[in-house]
Amino acid sequence: MSISETKQEQRDMSSRWLGRLGIYGVMNRDNNLVLLIAIMVTSFVLMASLRPDRFLTLDNFDSMAYQFPEFGIMSIAMMLTMLTGGIDLSIVGMANLSGVFAALAMARFIPEGTTSVQLVFYILGAVILSLATGLACGLVNGLLISRIGIPPILATLGTMQLFTGIAIIITKGYAVFGFPEQFTVLGNEALWIFPIPFIIFVVCASACAVMLNKTSFGLKLYMMGTNPTASKFSGINNAAMLVRTYMLSGLLAAIAGLVVIARTNSAKADYGTSYTLQAILISVMGGVNPSGGFGTISGIVLAVLTLQFLSSGFNMLRFSNFFKDFVWGATLLAVMVMNYLVNNRRSRSRALGLDQREAIVGESDHIDMRPDARRVQE
Amino acid sequence: MSRPFLEVRNVSKSFAGVRALENVSLTINQGEIRCLVGENGSGKSTLIKIIAGVYAPDHGDIIIGGKLFKRLHPIDSIREGIQIIYQDFSLFPNLTVAENLALNHEMSQRRRFVDWRGVNQIAREALARIGVEIPLNARVEELPVADKQLVAISRALLQHARLIIMDEPTTALTRREVDALFRVIKGLQQKGISILFVSHKLNEVYEIAEKITILRNGKNVADGDTSEFDRAKLIYHMTGRQVEQSRYEREAGGDQARPLLKVENLSRRGEYSDVSFELYPGEILGLVGLLGAGRTELAMSLLGLRPPDSGRIYIDGKPIKIRSFEQAVKQGIGYVPEDRLTQGLFLQQSIGRNIVVGTIDRYLNRFGLIDSRKVNGQISKWVRDLSIVTPSPLLPVQSLSGGNQQRVVLAKWLASNPRILVLNGPTVGVDVGSKAEIHRIIRELARQGVGVLLISDDIPEVLNNCSRILLMRKGRIVEEFTAGMVSENELVNKLSGAA
Numbered sequence: 112m113s114i115s116e117t118k119q120e121q122r123d124m125s126s127r128w129l130g131r132l133g134i135y136g137v138m139n140r141d142n143n144l145v146l147l148i149a150i151m152v153t154s155f156v157l158m159a160s161l162r163p164d165r166f167l168t169l170d171n172f173d174s175m176a177y178q179f180p181e182f183g184i185m186s187i188a189m190m191l192t193m194l195t196g197g198i199d200l201s202i203v204g205m206a207n208l209s210g211v212f213a214a215l216a217m218a219r220f221i222p223e224g225t226t227s228v229q230l231v232f233y234i235l236g237a238v239i240l241s242l243a244t245g246l247a248c249g250l251v252n253g254l255l256i257s258r259i260g261i262p263p264i265l266a267t268l269g270t271m272q273l274f275t276g277i278a279i280i281i282t283k284g285y286a287v288f289g290f291p292e293q294f295t296v297l298g299n300e301a302l303w304i305f306p307i308p309f310i311i312f313v314v315c316a317s318a319c320a321v322m323l324n325k326t327s328f329g330l331k332l333y334m335m336g337t338n339p340t341a342s343k344f345s346g347i348n349n350a351a352m353l354v355r356t357y358m359l360s361g362l363l364a365a366i367a368g369l370v371v372i373a374r375t376n377s378a379k380a381d382y383g384t385s386y387t388l389q390a391i392l393i394s395v396m397g398g399v400n401p402s403g404g405f406g407t408i409s410g411i412v413l414a415v416l417t418l419q420f421l422s423s424g425f426n427m428l429r430f431s432n433f434f435k436d437f438v439w440g441a442t443l444l445a446v447m448v449m450n451y452l453v454n455n456r457r458s459r460s461r462a463l464g465l466d467q468r469e470a471i472v473g474e475s476d477h478i479d480m481r482p483d484a485r486r487v488q489e
Numbered sequence: 490m491s492r493p494f495l496e497v498r499n500v501s502k503s504f505a506g507v508r509a510l511e512n513v514s515l516t517i518n519q520g521e522i523r524c525l526v527g528e529n530g531s532g533k534s535t536l537i538k539i540i541a542g543v544y545a546p547d548h549g550d551i552i553i554g555g556k557l558f559k560r561l562h563p564i565d566s567i568r569e570g571i572q573i574i575y576q577d578f579s580l581f582p583n584l585t586v587a588e589n590l591a592l593n594h595e596m597s598q599r600r601r602f603v604d605w606r607g608v609n610q611i612a613r614e615a616l617a618r619i620g621v622e623i624p625l626n627a628r629v630e631e632l633p634v635a636d637k638q639l640v641a642i643s644r645a646l647l648q649h650a651r652l653i654i655m656d657e658p659t660t661a662l663t664r665r666e667v668d669a670l671f672r673v674i675k676g677l678q679q680k681g682i683s684i685l686f687v688s689h690k691l692n693e694v695y696e697i698a699e700k701i702t703i704l705r706n707g708k709n710v711a712d713g714d715t716s717e718f719d720r721a722k723l724i725y726h727m728t729g730r731q732v733e734q735s736r737y738e739r740e741a742g743g744d745q746a747r748p749l750l751k752v753e754n755l756s757r758r759g760e761y762s763d764v765s766f767e768l769y770p771g772e773i774l775g776l777v778g779l780l781g782a783g784r785t786e787l788a789m790s791l792l793g794l795r796p797p798d799s800g801r802i803y804i805d806g807k808p809i810k811i812r813s814f815e816q817a818v819k820q821g822i823g824y825v826p827e828d829r830l831t832q833g834l835f836l837q838q839s840i841g842r843n844i845v846v847g848t849i850d851r852y853l854n855r856f857g858l859i860d861s862r863k864v865n866g867q868i869s870k871w872v873r874d875l876s877i878v879t880p881s882p883l884l885p886v887q888s889l890s891g892g893n894q895q896r897v898v899l900a901k902w903l904a905s906n907p908r909i910l911v912l913n914g915p916t917v918g919v920d921v922g923s924k925a926e927i928h929r930i931i932r933e934l935a936r937q938g939v940g941v942l943l944i945s946d947d948i949p950e951v952l953n954n955c956s957r958i959l960l961m962r963k964g965r966i967v968e969e970f971t972a973g974m975v976s977e978n979e980l981v982n983k984l985s986g987a988a
Contacts, residue, residue, distance in 0.1 A: 321858070325858040325859050326857065326858060326859060327849040327850050327853065327859060330842065330845075330846065330849050330859065331846070331849070333838065333842075334835050334838060334842065334846050337835040337836075337837055337838050338831070338834070338835045338836070340831055340832050341831070341832055341833060341834055341835050342835070342846070343814060344814070344824060344826050344832045344833060345846050345847045345901065346814060346815050346818035346847050346905075347815075347846070347847075348813075348815050404835075404837065404838070405837070
């Protein structure tokens with residue numbers, strides 16, 4: 112055994128040991144996760160100390176847990192499309208269109224005097240219709256982007272108008288209401304202390320986290336977002352990946368749409384238009400790289416909670432909605448600037464680390480000395 | 490009498506306590522062509538960046554044109570006439586050739602409107618100086634690698650350089666283009682311009698350099714006239730080891746085997762025509778030809794990326810149609826692409842992810858989820874088998890040196906157990922030591938029965954590794970050689986159509 116091999120082995124040993132301690136894991140994880148936790152805690156403490164009498168009440172937590180799931184789920188949808196390096200501006204449009212379909216099915220087609228068992232089937236049918244609508248809308252987006260090659264921001268800008276337009280035409284712009292009680296339960300009741308919308312959000316977030324981290328689809332999604340050319344040359348079908356991602360975004364949008372109509376007991380074609388920008392804001396704040404390839408569900412969850420704390424707090428402080436917009440914008444910019452500062456310092460120290468490593472590599476980059484390997488360029 | 494233009498005296502530089510350079514000195518006289526050689530990590534890049542003013546040395550002096558610089562800023566370096574052509578070219582990919590070349594001039598004119606006639610004039614003259622023709626209106630991102638490099642070189646020549654530093658300028662050039670470049674370099678030398686040439690290609694070092702400076706582990710190990718070094722001595726100084734060369738011989742007995750891959754009368758209009766060849770298991774088949782001879786295009790067709798207009802492809806004797814890259818992969822074809830940075834690697838992602846991305850579907854548990862233990866096992870296996878030097882496979886692949894990055898690309902494909910492996914320039918930009926290691930891996934693979942199609946501009950690489958060599962010219966296979974039946978010079982001459 113040559114000296115260089117021994118050295119190599121020692122390095123292997125030490126790296127395995129460091130690996131077991133999770134050192135590299137922490138180093139490699141999204142830099143801004145710690146920062147996000149700090150910001151979330153800060154905004155919580157700030158609001159709690161300004162209005163402890165109202166902020167730190169069970170009522171407030173309860174109402175927050177009803178409010179954030181709808182835009183939380185939309186933010187997850189946004190994140191998935193941003194991981195591919197794209198964006199989905201049609202999420203709110205898809206949510207409303209899916210919601211309108213479900214609402215119409217329940218308000219118009221359930222005959223009088225249906226038994227409660229039959230009612231459950233009708234509701235189930237409406238839910239399936241709405242989810243299918245979301246998937247179909249996502250399919251349209253995916254095909255426009257992957258097959259026709261329209262940039263995501265333009266394709267989804269177009270379909271946003273299209274989906275909203277369809278919803279307005281079929282509702283003539285009026286709100287649709289009158290759902291069976293068995294359905295509105297989904298938006299207004301709680302299992303023990305956990306509101307059902309909150310549970311739906313947790314399920315969606317966990318499912319997406321598992322998908323991103325533990326399935327081959329998730330790995331390929333991150334890789335394709337990092338470098339589509341290399342993913343093509345690795346045997347990944349980029350077009351199919353894009354279609355699936357935008358369909359997932361549509362599915363999540365439909366779930367968000369169902370939560371909305373269950374909670375408000377009505378479906379409107381133009382509900383929550385501000386959610387689009389909010390979802391982008393949350394994604395970017397949650398550490399999703401807009402050029403694709405990097406971002407975590409935990410980042411999104413932290414960003415969603417932070418914005419909910421701020422928004423509830425400002426409500427209690429009786430700030431106007433315009434001021435709220437101002438603060439959200441300011442928060443987003445602050446997070447991005449801090450990310451820049453943190454990353455910059457990190458990458459500078461990493462660059463130094465690189466030079467070190469390169470020096471080490473050069474020193475013991477070993478050559479196989481078996482006879483058949485003894486060859487260099489002539 | 491030639492005076493020193495640039496003197497670097499006893500420069501040291503440390504990064505976070507690690508010595509990258511230790512008492513390194515380098516002198517370049519006016520009108521001198523000097524080669525800076527050394528393996529990856531030997532400190533060449535650091536030295537260049539110090540000369541460029543990007544890094545400040547911890548100790549030592551830099552004297553340019555007799556002026557001592559205590560603190561050299563990049564702008565000082567440029568003002569003193571030092572131009573560096575980096576490997577990534579630093580061009581604007583979305584602008585045309587003419588715009589790239591004339592941009593600086595246009596900016597300095599401070600005109601409100603662009604003088605298009607002037608732009609084209611400048612660009613045409615600049616390209617004429619290195620004797621190449623590139624369409625002035627072509628966008629740079631659409632050019633082949635070789636042409637991009639030529640544009641970068643032309644641009645540096647436009648900027649009144651007195652010393653041009655070229656970081657592996659010939660990496661992607663064919664023999665004829667290298668000759669053209671060397672003629673230009675000699676022409677510049679006569680005008681009193683100095684050249685510092687950084688290269689891994691030893692035969693080019695001998696061809697062009699008058700003086701050689703060798704770095705190893707951040708130290709000067711040798712310095713002197715090129716004639717003082719023979720090849721073995723040079724390699725010894727670079728690596729600190731003795732490395733010998735051998736030829737790959739396909740094991741006997743395999744000749745009767747059925748061809749793995751058979752291509753019959755394959756044509757694609759404007760790219761190649763009537764191409765037929767067979768690839769046997771355990772064979773390394775070389776495919777050489779000038780840029781534009783249709784080699785890469787042919788490979789693309791085998792991979793389903795550019796379907797042929799006519800002709801047949803057989804795998805294991807069965808006719809197949811390959812319409813997409815995924816289909817090619819399913820047929821057991823692997824491809825190590827020409828440009829590893831953009832086509833082969835996910836630079837910001839971890840080494841481990843890069844290795845398993847193509848085969849991840851094989852490591853799922855019964856719930857369809859990734860089995861981390863199997864995946865990590867695979868990753869450590871490949872890191873170990875291919876001697877990828879890294880403290881952890883969780884680090885991004887961009888933290889590796891060129892040779893190690895290329896091993897990651899190889900690992901990705903070896904993990905998929907390909908039966909046919911198409912390699913397009915597998916050792917471009919890789920240092921001597923890593924190159925030998927990559928060749929060893931390729932031979933080992935062939936020995937296990939894989940059919941390897943090796944596309945390369947590196948003639949010695951082809952001669953030493955391939956059992957048969959196909960020569961392509963203008964889209965046709967014009968000649969076939971058996972290993973040992975053709976010498977390096979013969980092949981080079983045939984390549985350019987001289988003989």
